[in-house]
Amino acid sequence: MGVEGIGARVTRKEDKRFITGKGRYTDDMVVPGMKHAAFVRSPHAHARITNIDASAAKGMPGVIDVLTGKQIKADGIGNLICGWMIHSKDGTPMKMGAWEPMATATVRYVGDAVAVVVADTKAQARDAAERVEVSYEELPAVIHAVEAMKPGAPQLHPEAENNLIYDWEIGDSAAADAAIAAAAHVTEVDIVNNRLSPNPMEPRATLGVYDAAEDHYTCWTTSQNPHVARLVMSAFYNVAPENKLRVIAPDVGGGFGSKIYIYPEEIVCLWASKTTGVPVKWVADRTESFMTDAHGRDHVTKVRMAFDKDHRITGLKVDTIANLGAYMSLFSSSVPTYLYATLLSGQYVIPAIHANVRTVYTNTVPVDAYRGAGRPEATYLLERTMEIAARELGVDPAELRRTNFIRSFPYQTPVIMAYDAGDYDASLDAAMKAADWAGFPARRKEAESRGMKRGIGMSCYIEACGIAPSAAVGSLGAGVGLWESAEVRVNAVGTIEVLTGSHSHGQGHETTFAQLVSERLGVPIDSVSIVHGDTDKVQMGMGTYGSRSGAVGMSAIVKALDKVEAKARKIAAHLLEADEGDIAIENGELKVAGTDKAVPWFQMALAAYTAHNLPDGMEPGLKETAFYDPTNFTFPAGCYICEVEIDPETGKTEIIQFVAADDFGNIINPMIVEGQVHGGIAQGIGQALLEGVHYDETGQLLTASYMDYCMPRADDLPSFDLSHQVTPCPGNPLGIKGCGEAGAIGSPPALINAITNAIGTENITMPATPQKVWVAMQ
Amino acid sequence: MSEVTMTVNGRKVSGSCEDRTLLAHFLRENLGLTGTHVGCDTSQCGACVVHVDGKAVKSCTMLAVQANGTDVMTIEGLAGDDLHPVQAAFREHHGLQCGFCTPGMIMAATDMINRHGPGNLDEKTVRGELEGNICRCTGYHNIVKAILAASEAMAKGAGAKAA
Numbered sequence A: 001m002g003v004e005g006i007g008a009r010v011t012r013k014e015d016k017r018f019i020t021g022k023g024r025y026t027d028d029m030v031v032p033g034m035k036h037a038a039f040v041r042s043p044h045a046h047a048r049i050t051n052i053d054a055s056a057a058k059g060m061p062g063v064i065d066v067l068t069g070k071q072i073k074a075d076g077i078g079n080l081i082c083g084w085m086i087h088s089k090d091g092t093p094m095k096m097g098a099w100e101p102m103a104t105a106t107v108r109y110v111g112d113a114v115a116v117v118v119a120d121t122k123a124q125a126r127d128a129a130e131r132v133e134v135s136y137e138e139l140p141a142v143i144h145a146v147e148a149m150k151p152g153a154p155q156l157h158p159e160a161e162n163n164l165i166y167d168w169e170i171g172d173s174a175a176a177d178a179a180i181a182a183a184a185h186v187t188e189v190d191i192v193n194n195r196l197s198p199n200p201m202e203p204r205a206t207l208g209v210y211d212a213a214e215d216h217y218t219c220w221t222t223s224q225n226p227h228v229a230r231l232v233m234s235a236f237y238n239v240a241p242e243n244k245l246r247v248i249a250p251d252v253g254g255g256f257g258s259k260i261y262i263y264p265e266e267i268v269c270l271w272a273s274k275t276t277g278v279p280v281k282w283v284a285d286r287t288e289s290f291m292t293d294a295h296g297r298d299h300v301t302k303v304r305m306a307f308d309k310d311h312r313i314t315g316l317k318v319d320t321i322a323n324l325g326a327y328m329s330l331f332s333s334s335v336p337t338y339l340y341a342t343l344l345s346g347q348y349v350i351p352a353i354h355a356n357v358r359t360v361y362t363n364t365v366p367v368d369a370y371r372g373a374g375r376p377e378a379t380y381l382l383e384r385t386m387e388i389a390a391r392e393l394g395v396d397p398a399e400l401r402r403t404n405f406i407r408s409f410p411y412q413t414p415v416i417m418a419y420d421a422g423d424y425d426a427s428l429d430a431a432m433k434a435a436d437w438a439g440f441p442a443r444r445k446e447a448e449s450r451g452m453k454r455g456i457g458m459s460c461y462i463e464a465c466g467i468a469p470s471a472a473v474g475s476l477g478a479g480v481g482l483w484e485s486a487e488v489r490v491n492a493v494g495t496i497e498v499l500t501g502s503h504s505h506g507q508g509h510e511t512t513f514a515q516l517v518s519e520r521l522g523v524p525i526d527s528v529s530i531v532h533g534d535t536d537k538v539q540m541g542m543g544t545y546g547s548r549s550g551a552v553g554m555s556a557i558v559k560a561l562d563k564v565e566a567k568a569r570k571i572a573a574h575l576l577e578a579d580e581g582d583i584a585i586e587n588g589e590l591k592v593a594g595t596d597k598a599v600p601w602f603q604m605a606l607a608a609y610t611a612h613n614l615p616d617g618m619e620p621g622l623k624e625t626a627f628y629d630p631t632n633f634t635f636p637a638g639c640y641i642c643e644v645e646i647d648p649e650t651g652k653t654e655i656i657q658f659v660a661a662d663d664f665g666n667i668i669n670p671m672i673v674e675g676q677v678h679g680g681i682a683q684g685i686g687q688a689l690l691e692g693v694h695y696d697e698t699g700q701l702l703t704a705s706y707m708d709y710c711m712p713r714a715d716d717l718p719s720f721d722l723s724h725q726v727t728p729c730p731g732n733p734l735g736i737k738g739c740g741e742a743g744a745i746g747s748p749p750a751l752i753n754a755i756t757n758a759i760g761t762e763n764i765t766m767p768a769t770p771q772k773v774w775v776a777m778q
Numbered sequence B: 001m002s003e004v005t006m007t008v009n010g011r012k013v014s015g016s017c018e019d020r021t022l023l024a025h026f027l028r029e030n031l032g033l034t035g036t037h038v039g040c041d042t043s044q045c046g047a048c049v050v051h052v053d054g055k056a057v058k059s060c061t062m063l064a065v066q067a068n069g070t071d072v073m074t075i076e077g078l079a080g081d082d083l084h085p086v087q088a089a090f091r092e093h094h095g096l097q098c099g100f101c102t103p104g105m106i107m108a109a110t111d112m113i114n115r116h117g118p119g120n121l122d123e124k125t126v127r128g129e130l131e132g133n134i135c136r137c138t139g140y141h142n143i144v145k146a147i148l149a150a151s152e153a154m155a156k157g158a159g160a161k162a163a
Helices: A015-019 A069-074 A122-130 A173-181 A226-235 A264-276 A286-292 A375-393 A397-404 A424-434 A437-449 A470-475 A509-521 A549-576 A601-610 A670-690 A742-759 A770-777 B023-030 B085-092 B102-116 B123-132 B141-155
Strands: A035-041 A047-053 A063-068 A113-119 A133-138 A164-171 A185-193 A205-211 A216-221 A245-248 A280-283 A299-307 A313-325 A352-361 A453-462 A484-490 A496-500 A528-531 A583-586 A589-592 A598-600 A623-628 A637-646 A653-663 A721-724 B002-008 B011-017 B049-052 B055-058 B071-073
Touching (some): A015 B085, A035 A122, A047 A113, A069 A113, A185 A375, A216 A264, A226 A245, A264 A280, A299 A375, A424 A453, A437 A637, A484 A549, A496 A509, A589 A601, A637 A742, A670 A721, A670 A742, A670 B141, B011 B023, B049 B102, B055 B102, B085 B141, B102 B123, B102 B141
Parallel strands (some): A496 A528, A653 A721
Antiparallel strands (some): A205 A280, A484 A496, A583 A589, A637 A653, B002 B011, B049 B071
């Protein structure tokens, strides 16, 4: 390992601009003639639009135009789509209801876009939006998925009878039933996985610029995957052909999944720019973010887990109802199916698994992937069930887990996934040691002497990252391939640009990707620039989500570097009159092994471009492209332990310690990996303790600001105790598994297991607010 | 419309804006100082913290006209020839990821250290003081570390000029 290579704790190259206020986010972009958009949104959860009168608004100061759904439809702009086809168990395709970029006839959630005002200033646009008179005929609304499935419930889309989108299953139902029938013990648990709002600190924003002379569009947008945005806007929404549409995602202030999707606003601002003849910028305020950013989770599940007399799991049966909101967001269908039920084996040998998943429309904002996406839901139900089972069986929760750990790899689960590597004992041991598990009874006793309730809980999680082999996800219904691209450009002076289809919005790619190049070529990371987020610069890419940028994005860079090195070796061998096989690349030189003959990296690069003296037939230049398609998912895993103290007078939970022992395979930059885990744990603690989206029964969003939706603050959290156990991933060249989501996946059950351990009842739902905890203790 | 004049990052500036224009928007839109961020509508998130007459202020809680005649420092004005010790500590301790909350965090942290006196902070105090600044990326772990480190560095005299 060099000082800047793989494994080095290098400070981030990108930090200087962020700490000096020079970051460039979408809302910071200004172009000549730019005007501002404000959306008119539905105040009702479900209503028919009977009339839109924009005459007063059009006369307001600064207003350029007011545009409606009928106009965008007339111009041929298409409806929003869900890009992953799921079939019900009866073979019928999922029921995708129409999602218009601006509603023409019916609104289906509070915040549904109805019209857009374009004006000189943002304030003028918002003032005018208030004056657009929309007449509605209110319809009954339904908010909870279970209610939406009942006879007589309000119906959202004519395509979806009883609001059912699909009724899907995986695994062997008869085998799971048989295991339960024959079990020595069955643990039954009802699980609610609470609805969350992702809340990246930068609100969504977009700037649409139409150039009439070139008939060309530029879309600045807060996206995790600008190429996917361009593809979808071209292929499905009919905005413009790909060669006439440039999508740029500059600095993006966090995503956590919510910025994967293409929302109505990008489409509308591009179209509005052409319609009005001016560049159009829209920036969400926080209330709009709460109302319109895709939410996460929102599952209701019944679990039955069967054990034999030796406490071995013999079967698992899961029945889940998932709320997908008013429309099917871009990848919404995949989250409660292939990103969820395929992880139901957890870290355990479970011979028979069956899951049934029904997804349902409700009058709420669409639900899609949020950090972890399906895997937190799977982990939460498994690890709550394991904990409750241990308590019912009267065995140590760690021992129950050990009894059932998978220890032989590769391991084929009954639910598609084939785990390639792992050592679950290692992370459990490390976490228990770090948490001083053995010393807990004494700590509990001491807490009791102060009148406090102390509890400890663990969770052993697994996830599937690095999505994924394209053919595999294609066979499961994905509308896109999930490979990644890289281009390595060696300039004539030897500096290097790496163009990647991954997108960094906090993950530190500009540093870690440069570390990989430094490791391979022995050049300082300062001479390496990472280029991303612009469809005019990077040809194609699939973006960043699902903890895939290391395992997939960096593997593509490895492939491109292989090609660059091969050509560089040929050039160096020619210059040094040596055999190509004897050339070693290190410390910025190409050396003839075992001699003092060497050519500096920059001189080789210059030779590639002067082309005065290249091997016969070699093309000038040094630039290589690679596309990497993974051969399998990767399987990060670990053990989290949380210890809490609860004040019985108030029900308030204080987290005393939080230990995370993770196996992410090989690590490029430990500092950055630790940061990812810190942030993930904070979001998981947020879900378990603080956060929850609430709609009232009429569909009004009650948690639409930071005064109502409880974001984790610094004093809600402890410092975290982290360690890494490493089993390299055999499936990719760097042995990387991915680390972006683990914290959010593993932490909620650990915390709830600790709280229920402290208060002695299982009857608590997330978020475990002081009120709920206090009530549970009575 | 009102005319306002203030000193921003040591330079006298003037501009006209609507009476309702917030200081945050005046800085961003009139002066092009886009380092000050707007992350919420309710003065909760703290991404917009600047210093007004030496004190940390959420610039979304103040009208631009209220700042008339004041001395404002934004994130762009914090560093001298070198980074301010708080900026340096955020980089050294990985106290930022996406960077969006970072300017407000750094301005709030600088004010925090100045109020308590360099070297006089502990973890509990820092966590309590950060009540008005939300970060969604870091879990605050490294932000707390960075602020404590900056406080110690400043106690030893680092950045005396910049501070």
